[in-house]
Amino acid sequence: MTQTEEADSAIGTELAAIELKGIVKTFHSHGDAVAAVKGVDVTIGEGEFFSLLGPSGCGKTTTMRMIAGFDEPTEGDVFLHGKNVVGVPPNKRDVNMVFQSYALFPHMSVLENVAFGLRRKGVAKDEAARRAGEMLEIVDLKGREKRRPRELSGGQQQRVALARALVNRPSALLLDEPLGALDLKLRQAMQVELKRIQREVGITFVYVTHDQNEALTMSDRIAVMNDGRIEQLGSPREIYERPASRFVAGFIGTSNVLSGTVSRTGSGKAIVEPGPGERIMVSHEAVPGDEIELTVRPEKIDVRSDPPDGDGCALRGTVNEVVYLGMFTNYNVTTSTGAEVVVFVQNVSSADDVATRGDSVWLSWDPRHSYVIGA
């Protein structure tokens, strides 16, 4: 059972935490209508770590703001635990948000910040302070209760923002690029930390990011967005291994896109034969003469000086560039079909590189690692 199937079955047994149906959002500026979100349908399961991933301007933040209630959809419906919340103001929605800039209240202490939501919900002062203190313990900020936000480091402010939202036990937590302002080391530490906290509290996380590594590391499922639409929805593994579009292939990691004309087919496979001894095979229903585009990830490809045995994929090429990266060596190869292909070869032995710049080489990979785009 894949992670997606697990998530799907979870959805089947109880109400989804969040459901977006046909969401469209159009902004009007200077008389022009600009569509930020052009029809998004997605169901997010209870307790899921769900990421909206995409470049800036793809509509991911707008989508999240519609869940929070800061923007209302032009068309479509937003359901929280089966209840349509379109028209319900943010203060009456049972979701909380962690802002990119944290948006901590500067005139309040850390404890007052964290207790703010509970107090507004009518929890008594002592009880609110007690629960806020507990939550600060979970995010490892015990002892900083009386500080003002600006007396804390960026990472600590980030955790106050997280505690301030989580202490309310919302039905979903929305995080808007929450790690964007932190440096790389802290960011990586916080990724692990966020995942731990999410497991601990068991709350649905909707995580907006443009950082594919972040999304791949933490998510149960990822929706890759582009130009106001979801390009692909799936587990990190599915998104990475089987990109559904050229956009996803290019956006997630490094990907090689090969194209060619199908020359033979057989037992559900399409075969492209660019030259003698060369063949690209892929699971795909096609007829000879079809033009296909397929992807293969750089680390799946092997570089060798002689033609490979067996019936795997094989392609001839010339090395353009060899870059030693420590754990990997990065080969840049121009294939006989004219495509630029990137190959990562793990440096298992300390021997010399298999090829140097200008060498003629053979690229080979297992046909199971190539996928037709848009299939």
Place this chain on the structure above:
Amino acid sequence: MRRRLAPYALILPGGLWLAIFFVVPMVVMLSFSLMQGDVVNGFRLTWHWQNYSEGLSTYDSQLIRSLIYGVLATVACIVLAYPVAYWIAFRGGARKTTYLFLILLPFFVSFVLRTFSWKFLLADDGIVLSPLKDIGLLPQDFHVIATGFAVVAGLTYNYLPFMVLPIYVALERVDPKLIEAAQDLYAAPTQAFLRVVFPLSLPGVFAGVLMTFVPVSADYVNSTVLGGTNNTMIGNIIQNLYLVNTDYPQAAALSFTLMAILLIGIFLYAKALGTEDVLEVATR
């Protein structure tokens, strides 16, 4: 050496200016307030502290009236200025500068002239009151000019921009994300305003109060033009003592009395508001 002297060199012109035109007159006035005599025979420094006690006992009602008018006009300024500043800061959009310019536009006309135009507008048979009287909405003997109300209204009008600007500056610095965060944390719009926006704008209100209350309490133009004989403020008394009676010692003593009262008032006000907090937010 040069580096260390540079900051002092920079404050030298302003420092000299203040020393010559502020500190020296203050010392001169302070000594005047303890003198006796008249213009013809000259004044002598006799450490005559009675100038203060006499001033207080003779003009106590004008002093109290000035402070009451000062408080009323300042409160009226806050009430009127806050929504304007709020609207410009959060709803002004691309036209903020235009609106701020409009707020400052009255400064292009002389202060005294503007106050006189009020007298013209609100005269008993002026263009506002006489039509209302003609159609019977107001009794024939109704008047605005020569009332305390007219003076406070004039003061409020004249000093309103000094309240709008600092409040605007404070509100402008409030991150709109903080309001969203408050709403996200279950605060209704009024709660978000009271618990987040308003506390963060207090430094602006504080500055606005300083910039209005002090000059308003010492103002004499508005009560001269818009007030009658029953609405005299301490500023009028001091002006009269100086220019008409040439009783410089009494005038100087009253000036220092007013200054002391205002300083104490501001100190108490800052204490009550928690200046440390205010300054902390202001320097954030």
